Amino acid sequence: MRVDRIFCDLPTSALQAFENIKYATAYPKGAVLFVEGQAPRGIFVLCKGRVKLSICATDGKTLILKIAEPGEVLGLSATVSGKPYELTAETIDPCQVNFVKREDFLRFLKDQPDACFKVAEQLSDKYNNACHEVRSLGLSHSAGEKLAKLLLEWSSKNGEAAKQEPRLKMALTHEEIAQMIGTSRETVTRLFADLKKRQIVQSKGSTLVIRNKAALKLIASNN
Amino acid sequence: MRVDRIFCDLPTSALQAFENIKYATAYPKGAVLFVEGQAPRGIFVLCKGRVKLSICATDGKTLILKIAEPGEVLGLSATVSGKPYELTAETIDPCQVNFVKREDFLRFLKDQPDACFKVAEQLSDKYNNACHEVRSLGLSHSAGEKLAKLLLEWSSKNGEAAKQEPRLKMALTHEEIAQMIGTSRETVTRLFADLKKRQIVQSKGSTLVIRNKAALKLIASNN
């Protein structure tokens, strides 16, 4: 249960203070933790399950920024700054979450300098990720390139780390993948078809095998 | 000289501590404060002049994220997290800067809880901006839309706030504008030509007059 990793190496007094203000909550799959534009109610420390973070345009177009894993703190920057949540968080598994109300959290930060510093680090990290996102979106990589990057990123996460031919179970639909790399569903389908034709990947049911990691890296890095 | 605004409403002890570790420095126009990928040396508090923040791809393509104005803290997140600077900062005017070495700054944060909280707020802000950038890049607005947004943003900054027909002096070249909205120089030229033809803007020497703000907003918001 020690998955609120950010705070776990704090002095016991701080830990205790955190325990006192957190609300342990469970959410079913598909629940919405918060919506972009809402005034910040507080932070959500994800303990179990995955959460989809996305932003969406008025016309319904959606961009999935990341799939948050246990240990991540959601809604942190909005809670600190008081500005509206800048994205939408929706569970895609049943989730265990520790919620902390904004006022409680701010008081906690004022009282616990160590925690405050941790939060600053955490925010720096988030900013860093956002910068990478900006880079990948802004410097017009082709759709194929971004897909390759995504697959490599997944393969490095899902345990299958450094294997020769990593396998990954495709938990997302083409539509969702399209939303992650900012393209259309059809394009994703076509890209996969192409990768298969070129023997770079191969699909067995719902798992994908990367047959030629080198080639994939080439696509990802290069043009 | 009280332009390091973030810290200026701190208790005097903290202010004093900050004074002790800062190095007041002057940079000429075109100087590079730091480059993306470099290990963080410390923070730069911009007191006077403007600084261009950009990221760039291996192939030389550049994306200008923002033009920092006096009062902003640059290199903050990298300094806090210890990860490499995520972007490049280059002066575009002669600049007055307060520099603080990383170790000094971290110690300062540990000693001054109030300052630490300020930093967290500041980082939240930066994250927020980054999210907006992601939104504008990711949800494929057309080039025209992004240019309109940029012009409106500028007109709301440059004093000329709520005027009927705001004027703004174009300090940037078409090339740079292109890099701000992630398009090509030629496209920017054509877009301006189009806006002029449609009587939406009008240029008098190096100042641009927005004749039809409503129309511009329409272009910006809509499709």
Next chain:
DNA sequence: GAGTTCTTGTGACCTGCATCACGTACTCTA
């Protein structure tokens, strides 16, 4: 197992914009 709904696969078509290749105009500076 018949019907519905959700996901994939594919072809046809169209368009925004990058890119190339110029020509022009305006600043420097020597």
Next chain:
DNA sequence: TAGAGTACGTGATGCAGGTCACAAGAACTC
């Protein structure tokens, strides 16, 4: 004042990828 450098203007061309339309699986009902 000529020449170099930099910014701007504009046509021609090409293509990545968005959009539409429809077919075929797959996956849940009832």
